[in-house]
Amino acid sequence: MGHFMYGVAAWVFLWGLYGIVSSRNLVHQCVSLAILQTSTYVLLLGIGYRTGGTAPVFADIPVGTLVVDPIVQSLMLTDVVVEVTVLALLIAMVVKANELAGTVDPEELRVLTG
Amino acid sequence: MIRAWLRSWLFLPAAIGMAGLLWWAYRALPQVGDSRSLYGDYIATNAVGERHATDTVNAVTYDYRGIDTLGEEFILFASVIGVLLLFRRQPGHPADTSEAHEDEQIEETIPPTDTIRVTMQGMVAVMVVFGMYIASHGQLTPGGGFQGGVILATAALVVYLGGRVDTFKRAVSHPLTEIAEALGAGGYALIGASAFIVGAAFLTNWLPLGQTGQLISSGTILLISLAVGLEVTGGFALLMHAYLEEVIKQEGGE
Amino acid sequence: MIRALVPLPVVVPMIAAALVSAIRPFVPRWTAAALFTLGAAFNVWCTAMLFAATTHAPLVYWFGNWWPRGILAVGECFVIAPLPALVALLVSTLTLFASIQSWQLKPAASHLEPLMLLFMAAMCGFVYAGDLFNLFVWFELMSASAFALCGLKTAEPAPLQGAFNFGLTNSVGAFFIITGLALVYARTGALNMAQIGATLTAKADSLVLVSFLLMTVGYMVKGAIVPFHLWLADAHAVAPTPVCVLFSGVMVELGIYAVARLYWAMFEGSLATYGDGLRAIYVSLGTVTAIVGGLMCFAEHHLKRLLAYSTICHAGLMLIAVGLFDSAALGGFLLYVVGHGLVKGGLFASAGIVLHRLQFVGEPKLHGRGRGLVWTPVLFMAGAAGLAAVPGFLLETGESMMIRAATPFHFGWIRWIFFFGSVSTGAAILRFSFRTFFGWGAPSPADAASRVDEKQETVEEGRKVPACMFVPAALMIGLAAMLTFIPSLSEVADSAGHRFADRPAYIATVMHGAALEMSQFQALPSQGGGTIRSTLAGAAAVLLALATVWRRQSHLSGVLEHLECGVPVLRHWQSGHAGDYVLWLTVGTTVIGGCFVLLLH
Numbered sequence: 014m015g016h017f018m019y020g021v022a023a024w025v026f027l028w029g030l031y032g033i034v035s036s037r038n039l040v041h042q043c044v045s046l047a048i049l050q051t052s053t054y055v056l057l058l059g060i061g062y063r064t065g066g067t068a069p070v071f072a073d074i075p076v077g078t079l080v081v082d083p084i085v086q087s088l089m090l091t092d093v094v095v096e097v098t099v100l101a102l103l104i105a106m107v108v109k110a111n112e113l114a115g116t117v118d119p120e121e122l123r124v125l126t127g
Numbered sequence: 128m129i130r131a132w133l134r135s136w137l138f139l140p141a142a143i144g145m146a147g148l149l150w151w152a153y154r155a156l157p158q159v160g161d162s163r164s165l166y167g168d169y170i171a172t173n174a175v176g177e178r179h180a181t182d183t184v185n186a187v188t189y190d191y192r193g194i195d196t197l198g199e200e201f202i203l204f205a206s207v208i209g210v211l212l213l214f215r216r217q218p219g220h221p222a223d224t225s226e227a228h229e230d231e232q233i234e235e236t237i238p239p240t241d242t243i244r245v246t247m248q249g250m251v252a253v254m255v256v257f258g259m260y261i262a263s264h265g266q267l268t269p270g271g272g273f274q275g276g277v278i279l280a281t282a283a284l285v286v287y288l289g290g291r292v293d294t295f296k297r298a299v300s301h302p303l304t305e306i307a308e309a310l311g312a313g314g315y316a317l318i319g320a321s322a323f324i325v326g327a328a329f330l331t332n333w334l335p336l337g338q339t340g341q342l343i344s345s346g347t348i349l350l351i352s353l354a355v356g357l358e359v360t361g362g363f364a365l366l367m368h369a370y371l372e373e374v375i376k377q378e379g380g381e
Numbered sequence: 382m383i384r385a386l387v388p389l390p391v392v393v394p395m396i397a398a399a400l401v402s403a404i405r406p407f408v409p410r411w412t413a414a415a416l417f418t419l420g421a422a423f424n425v426w427c428t429a430m431l432f433a434a435t436t437h438a439p440l441v442y443w444f445g446n447w448w449p450r451g452i453l454a455v456g457e458c459f460v461i462a463p464l465p466a467l468v469a470l471l472v473s474t475l476t477l478f479a480s481i482q483s484w485q486l487k488p489a490a491s492h493l494e495p496l497m498l499l500f501m502a503a504m505c506g507f508v509y510a511g512d513l514f515n516l517f518v519w520f521e522l523m524s525a526s527a528f529a530l531c532g533l534k535t536a537e538p539a540p541l542q543g544a545f546n547f548g549l550t551n552s553v554g555a556f557f558i559i560t561g562l563a564l565v566y567a568r569t570g571a572l573n574m575a576q577i578g579a580t581l582t583a584k585a586d587s588l589v590l591v592s593f594l595l596m597t598v599g600y601m602v603k604g605a606i607v608p609f610h611l612w613l614a615d616a617h618a619v620a621p622t623p624v625c626v627l628f629s630g631v632m633v634e635l636g637i638y639a640v641a642r643l644y645w646a647m648f649e650g651s652l653a654t655y656g657d658g659l660r661a662i663y664v665s666l667g668t669v670t671a672i673v674g675g676l677m678c679f680a681e682h683h684l685k686r687l688l689a690y691s692t693i694c695h696a697g698l699m700l701i702a703v704g705l706f707d708s709a710a711l712g713g714f715l716l717y718v719v720g721h722g723l724v725k726g727g728l729f730a731s732a733g734i735v736l737h738r739l740q741f742v743g744e745p746k747l748h749g750r751g752r753g754l755v756w757t758p759v760l761f762m763a764g765a766a767g768l769a770a771v772p773g774f775l776l777e778t779g780e781s782m783m784i785r786a787a788t789p790f791h792f793g794w795i796r797w798i799f800f801f802g803s804v805s806t807g808a809a810i811l812r813f814s815f816r817t818f819f820g821w822g823a824p825s826p827a828d829a830a831s832r833v834d835e836k837q838e839t840v841e842e843g844r845k846v847p848a849c850m851f852v853p854a855a856l857m858i859g860l861a862a863m864l865t866f867i868p869s870l871s872e873v874a875d876s877a878g879h880r881f882a883d884r885p886a887y888i889a890t891v892m893h894g895a896a897l898e899m900s901q902f903q904a905l906p907s908q909g910g911g912t913i914r915s916t917l918a919g920a921a922a923v924l925l926a927l928a929t930v931w932r933r934q935s936h937l938s939g940v941l942e943h944l945e946c947g948v949p950v951l952r953h954w955q956s957g958h959a960g961d962y963v964l965w966l967t968v969g970t971t972v973i974g975g976c977f978v979l980l981l982h
Contacts, residue, residue, distance in 0.1 A: 019153040026149065026560070027142050033553065033963045035135045039545065042959060046552055053559045060567040061167065064160030069171055072181040072268055072340065080183075082167035083174070084572070087187040088514060091199045092559060094273060095521050098206035101366055102528055103548050105210040108370070109532075110541045112377050119958050120131070122542055138964055144971030151978070152591035156567050164570030165453050194444045194457050198506065198518035201395055202525045205499050208402065209529025212492045302406045313399030316392055322445075329388040331446045 018059035026052035039107040039117045043100055050096045054089050061085030179336040180266040180345040188271065189348045189355075193330040197315055200355055204312045207362040214369045239290035247289030254282035262356035266345040272352040276359025283364045287371065299368040304361050311358025318350050383434045387442040387459050390427045390469060391509070394420045394502035398495035405491045413491035418480040420498050424473035428505065432466035439463075439880070441511070441891050449892050454573030460511040460891060463877035464715050468631075468638060469505045471719050474860075475630045475726045476501040478853035479623035482730055485737070485839045485850055486621060493533065493621075500526040500627060507635055511891060513565065513647070514572050516639070517558055520603070524551050527632065530624045531616055534838065542957060543619035549959045550612040553966060554602030561595030564588055565647070574646040575891035578884050585651035590977050593648050597640050598970050604636025605693045606700055607670040608969040611955055611962045614681075617689035621838050622733030625685060629692040630726035634718045637696060641703045641711065645882045649706075656706060658980035662973065663704025664792060670697025671798050673951060675805030680947025682744035682825050684732050684813060688725065691768060691806035695721050698802050701795050702783040711878025712871065713782030720775025720861050724767035727857030728810065731760045734850050735817070737839045744813055745827040749820030756855075757846065758818035761810060763858050769807030770799070771919035772912050775861050778871060781911035800918050807922030808929070815930045822930035826946060 029052060032045025061082035067074065069083040111117050156162070170183055170191065180186040188196050239247070262275025287295040298304075322331035330347075337344030397420040401413050434440060440461040443449075447456020476497065483493060503522035510516040528551075531544035566572060568588055569580040581589060602609040613633070617625050640663075644652065652659060674694025681687040699721075702714040734757050736742050739750045751758065770776040780803075784796045815821045839850075864870070880886070889895040932941040954965075 015158055016153060016156065018159045019156060023146060023149040023153060027146055030145070030553070030963065030967055031135075031138060031142065033549065034138045034960045034967070035131065036960055037131065042549060046549065049553065049556050053556055053563065056560060056563050059159050060156070060162055060563055061164075062160050062162075068269070069183045070181060070269055071175050071183065076175050077172065080171050082162075082164055083170050083183040083187050084164065084167045085566070086184045087192060087195075090184070090188055090273065091195055091514075091518065094199050095202055095518075095525075095555075098203045099521075099525060099528070099548065099552055102206045102209045102213075102525070102532075103545060103552075105213045105370070105373075106532060106541050106545045106548065108373055108377075109213050109535055110538060110545070112373075113536075113541065114538045119960060122538060134960060134964055138967065141964065141967040141971045144975065145967060148591055148594070148971065148974040148978075151587045152564060155586055155588035156564070162567055162570075164566070166455075166570055166572065169450070169453055169455060190445060191447060191456055192514070195515055195518045197395070198503070198515070198522050201398070201499055201502075202518075202522050204399070204402075205496060205522065205525045205529055208492050208496055209525070209532055212496075212529060213532045213535050215492075215535075305405070306403050309399045309403035313396050313403070316396045316399070320392060320396075323385070328442065328444055328446045329392060330444050 018055060018062075022052045022056040022059065025049075025055060037118055037120065039110065039119055039122075040104065042119070043103045043107065046103070047096065047100055050092070053092065057085050057089050057092075175339060178332065178345050178348065179339040180348055181340060182266055182268055182270075184269065185265045185271045185352070186345070186348065189265070189351045190332050190345075193319065193351065196351075196355070197319065197330070200312055200315055200358060203359065203362050204308070207308065207365050210366055210369050214373045239288070243288070244290050247285050248291070251282050251285050251289070254278055254285060258282060258356075258360075262352060263342065263349065265352040266348045267340065267342070272355025273359055275352075276356040277363060279356070279360040280363030280367065284367050287367075296368070299364045304364055308358050308361030308365060311354050311356070311361060314354040314357070315351055318347055318354060383430065384440060384442060386427055386430055387440060387461060387509070388444070390424050390431070390473065390505040391502045393423055393427075394498040398498040398502070401491065401498070402495045410488050410491055413494040414480070414484050417483070417494035417498060418477070421473060421477040421480045421501065424501060424505065425470070425477050428466065428470040428473045431461050432463065432470050435461050435463045435466050439887075439890055441894070449573075449576075452576065452579065452892065454512075454571065454576045454892065457515050458511040458573070458891060459509040460887075461509060462880055462887075463873075464711065464881040465508040467715060467877065468508045468635075468718065471722050472501060472504040472508070472631050475627055475722060475857070478726060478730065478857055479626045481849050481853045482626070482733060483623040485847055486623065487838060487840055493530070496526045496530050497623070497627075500530065504631060504635060508638065511575065512573050513562055513577065516642070517555070517562060520558070520600075520639075521555060523632065523635070524555065524603075527624075527628065531620045533621050533624070534619060540619035543615035546957070546959045546962060547612045547616035550609070550962045550966065551602060553963055554599040554609065556599075557595045557602075557970070558599035561592040561599065564592035564595070568592070573891070574642075575888045577647045578650060579888045579892065581647060582650040584654055585648070589648070589651050591974070593643065593652065594970070594974055594977055596643055598973065600636045600639035600643070601666075601700070602636070602966065603633065604640070604700065605633050605670075605696050606636075606666055607673050607693075607697070608965040610670065610674070610693045611965060613693055614686045614689045614955060615957065617685050617692075618683060622729055622736065625688075625729045625732070626726040629688065629729060630722040633692055633696050634699065634722060637699045637703055638718070640700070641714070641881070644703075644706060645884060646887060649882075649884050655980075660704060660706055660790060660792075661980065662976050663706070664701050664795070666973070667697045667700035667704050668795070668798050670694070670700060671802045672697075675802050676948055677951055677955075679805045679809045679944060680952065681809070682828055684735065684742040684744065685729075687809055687813065688728055688732060691809065692725060694802045694806055695725075695768070698780075698799055701798065702786070705787055705790060705792065707786055707790070708879045708882035709875070710783050710786035711881055712875035713779045713784075713786060713878075715779070715874045715877055716775055716870070717779030717783065719864070720767070720779055723857045723861035724764050724774065724776065727760065727854045727861070728764040728768075730850065730854035730857060731757060731764065733839075734760075734846050734854065736837070737850060738846055739817075740837065743827070744816060744825040747817045748824040749817070751818040752820055754818060754846070756851065758814050760854055760858055761814040761818070763862075765807045765810035765814065765922065766919055767858060767861050768810065769803040769919045769922045770915050772915050773862055773865060775864050777912075777915045778865055779874075780915070782871060782874070784911065796914065800914060803915070803918040804921045804925060807919065808925035811922060811926035812929050815926055823933060826942075828946070828952075
C-alpha cells in the first residue's frame with residue numbers, strides 16, 4: 014500500500030479546507046469542517062495499521078496475536094466525540110443565525126467588520 | 128472582503144503549498160503497515176493481563192488514558208450547555224404558541240404511515256436493549272459507553288419519528304434528563320475521586336478486576352463506561368430535543 | 382500530602398460544574414453564582430499551595446497509578462513546575478475576579494456558571510499537562526467552553542457571527558494540531574512529553590519540522606498571531622465582559638505558552654541546531670503581530686475591539702520572547718504574562734463598568750458621557766500605564782528581562798518593537814479615557830465597527846457602579862503594580878524560566894522520579910536604560926493621546942487623522958467572513974512552511 018493512505022488523508026484535508034474557504038453557505042462550511050476532521054482520522058489509522066494485524070480485541074484470539082495499534086484507535090474515539098460536539102454547537106449557531114437574519118450566506122451575514 | 132472567486136483563486140497557491148508541505152512530511156513516514164510503536168505494543172501485550180479487559184481499546188480509553196476521556200466527556204457536556212444556551216427562550220421573544228398548539232401542528236405536518244409507525248415502535252425496544260448491551264460490554268468487545276449512549280439516544284429519536292411526539296417530548300424535556308446527564312458527567316469524576324479512599328491516585332482502577340471475559344470484570348472500567356453511557360444518552364437526547372424545538376418554533380412562528 | 386492536591390484544580394471545578402447543572406432547575410440563581418465563586422476561590426488556594434510546593438522540585442503526578450515502565454510512559458501525568466504553576470494561579474485568580482463581576486450579569490438560566498468552571502478547569506489542566514494528547518484535550522475543552530460562552534448573547538446576529546468565526550477558525554487550528562500530533566506519534570511511538578523529548582534527539586528531518594510547524598500554527602491560532610488573529614476581535618466584541626476578562630487575560634496567552642512548552646519539553650533536542658533560523662521566523666511573526674496589533678488598536682473606536690487588538694499586540698510581544706528559544710527569555714515572559722493578564726483583565730472589567738453605567742461601548746457615542754465618574758477614569762488610566770509598561774508595573778519588569786535576553790542574539794532592536802507596542806496601546810486607551818471621561822476634543826471618527834452597539838448585559842443598568850464590578854477591576858490593576866515590589870521577583874521568575882527550559886532535568890524527573898535541585902540563578906543587574914525607555918514610552922503614550930484628541934488644534938492633524946482611521950488594508954482584512962479567515966490561515970501556514978524549508982534545509 015505504500016503511502017497511499019497518507020495521500021488520501023492529505024487530499025481530504027485540502028478539500029475540506031477548500032470547502033470552508035469557498036463556501037456560500039454556513040451549513041456547508043460546517044460540513045467541510047467535518048470533512049477536514051476525517052482526514053485526521055485516516056492519518057491516525059494509517060499510522061496505527063500493522064500489516065497482517067487484526068482488531069486489538071482479545072475476546073476470541075489469544076494474547077500475543079499481531080494486532081493493530083490500540084492507542085491510535087482510542088485517540089480517534091476521543092477525536093470523533095470532540096468533533097461531533099463542536100459541530101453541534103456550530104450548527105446551532107447557524108440555525109439561530111438563520112432565525113435572526115433570515116440567511117445562511119456568510120457574505121450577507123457580515124455585521125462585524127474591521 | 129474578498130470576492131468569492133478571488134478567494135478561491137488565492138486559495139490555489141496556498142493549497143499547493145500545503146500539499147507540498149504535507150507530501151514533504153508524509154514522505155518520511157514509514158510505509159502504511161510498517162510503523163512500530165512501543166506504547167501500542169505494550170498495551171497489546173499487557174492490557175489483558177493487567178486489567179482483565181479483552182477490549183484493549185476501551186482499556187486504554189477508560190483506564191490507561193482515563194483522564195483524556197474525562198476531559199472529552201466534559202467537552203460534550205459543555206457543548207450541550209452551549210446549545211441549550213443558544214436556543215433558550217429570550218425574554219421579550221415574539222409570543223410562542225402554546226404547547227398543545229405546537230403538538231397539533233406537528234401531528235398535522237408529519238402524519239406517519241402505519242408502516243412507519245409500527246416499524247419504529249418495534250425498533251425502539253430492540254434499540255434500547257442493544258444500546259444497553261453495547262454500553263455494558265465495553266470491556267469485552269468493541270463498544271462502550273459512548274457508542275451505547277448514542278444508540279440509546281437514537282432510540283429516543285426513533286420514538287419521535289414514529290409519530291409519538293408527545294411521548295418524546297415528555298421523556299426528554301423532563302428535568303430528569305438533565306440530571307441524568309449531569310450525573311453521568313459528575314459520576315465519572317466521582318468514580319475517579321473514589322480512588323482517594325484507598326489512597327491511590329485519581330482514576331486508579333481499584334475495584335476487584337474479576338475474571339477476564341466475564342461481564343462484571345475490569346473494575347472501574349465497567350462503571351465508567353456506564354456513567355459515560357448515561358451522560359451521552361442524556362446529552363444527545365437534550366440536543367435533539369433542543370434542535371427539534373427550535374425548528375418547530377421557527378416554522379410555527381412564521 | 383501536597384501531592385494529593387495536584388488533580389484538584391481540574392477535578393473539583395468539573396464536579397462543581399456538573400453539580401450546578403444538576404440542581405439548576407431547583408435552586409435560586411444566587412446558589413449557582415455562589416458555587417461558581419466558591420469553586421474559583423478553592424482553585425486559587427489550591428494552585429497557590431501547589432506553586433509554593435514547587436520551589437525545590439517539580440511535582441509529578443501519574444493518573445491511575447500508572448508509573449512509567451522504564452523508558453515507556455504507560456499512563457498520563459501532570460507535571461507541576463514553577464512556571465506552569467504560576468500561570469495556573471493566574472488563571473484561577475482571574476476567574477475569581479470574573480466570577481465576582483458576573484454576579485451583576487443578567488441571568489442566563491444559570492448556564493454561565495458551569496461553563497466558566499469548566500473553562501477554568503480546562504486552562505489549569507492545560508498548563509499542568511505532561512502528555513501531548515492530554516494537552517490537546519484540555520485545549521479542546523477550553524475552546525468548547527469558550528465557543529459556548531460566546532453565544533450567551535443570542536438575541537442579535539452580531540454575537541452569532543463572532544462566535545461562529547471564533548468556533549470555525551479555532552477548530553481548523555485544532556485539526557492542524559492533531560495532524561502534527563499524529564506525525565510525532567508516528568516517529569516516536571509515544572505521547573508523553575518527556576518520553577518524546579528523550580526520543581527526539583536526532584537532527585530534525587522534514588517529518589519533525591512539519592509536525593512542529595503544524596502544532597505551533599494550531600496553538601498560534603489560539604494565540605492570535607498574525608495572520609491567524611482575525612477571529613479575536615470578533616469574539617471579544619460579542620462575549621460578555623467577565624468572559625472577555627478570561628479570553629484576553631489568559632486564554633490567548635496559553636497559545637503562546639504552548640509554543641514554548643512544545644519546544645522546550647519535546648523538540649529542543651532535534652531543533653536546537655536550527656536555532657538561528659527558527660529564531661528568525663518566530664521573532665518575525667511576533668514582530669509583525671505586534672505592529673499590526675498596535676496599528677489596529679489605535680485605529681479602533683469600539684472599546685472591546687480596541688482592547689482585543691491590544692491583546693494581539695501584546696501576544697506578538699510575548700511570541701518574540703518565546704521565539705528567541707532561549708531559557709533566559711522565559712523569566713521575562715512569565716512576568717509579562719502575569720502582568721498583562723492582570724492589567725488586561727482589569728481593563729475589560731472596567732469596560733464592563735462603562736457598558737453598565739454609560740450603556741455604550743463605541744467611542745463616538747460615549748464622548749463626554751463619562752464626566753460624572755471619578756474612579757473609573759483612574760482605573761482606565763492606570764491600566765493604560767500598565768500596558769505601556771511604565772516602571773512600577775509588572776509588565777515593565779518582564780519587558781526589560783526579555784529585551785536583555787534578546788541582546789546576545791543581535792535582536793536588541795526588539796526594544797523598539799516593545800516601545801511601539803507600549804505607546805500605541807497605551808495611547809489608544811488614554812485617548813478613549815480623555816474623550817469619554819473628560820470630554821476633551823471633538824468626538825472621535827465613527828467606523829463600521831464602533832457603530833455596532835452592545836445590548837445591556839447587566840441588571841439595573843445605568844445606576845451607580847456596584848462594588849462587585851468595581852472592586853475586581855481595581856484589585857486586578859492594583860495587583861499588577863503591587864507585585865512588582867515583591868523582593869527578588871526577577872530571580873524567582875528567572876529560575877522558573879530556566880527550570881522550564883531544562884529538558885534533561887525534566888525527563889529525569891518525570892520518567893525516573895529523580896528530584897534534582899536547581900540552583901538559584903543570579904539576576905543580571907538591571908539596565909538603567911530600560912527604565913528610562915519605559916518612562917519615555919509612558920510619556921509618549923500620553924502625548925500621542927493628547928495630540929490625537931486635540932488634533933484639530935495641532936499641526937499634525939492630517940497625520941493623526943490617518944493614524945486614527947487606520948491602515949485601510951488592515952481594516953479590510955478584518956472582513957468578518959469565516960472563509961477569508963481560513964484562507965489566511967492556510968496562506969500563513971504555507972508561508973511559514975516555506976520559510977521552514979528555505980531556512981532550515
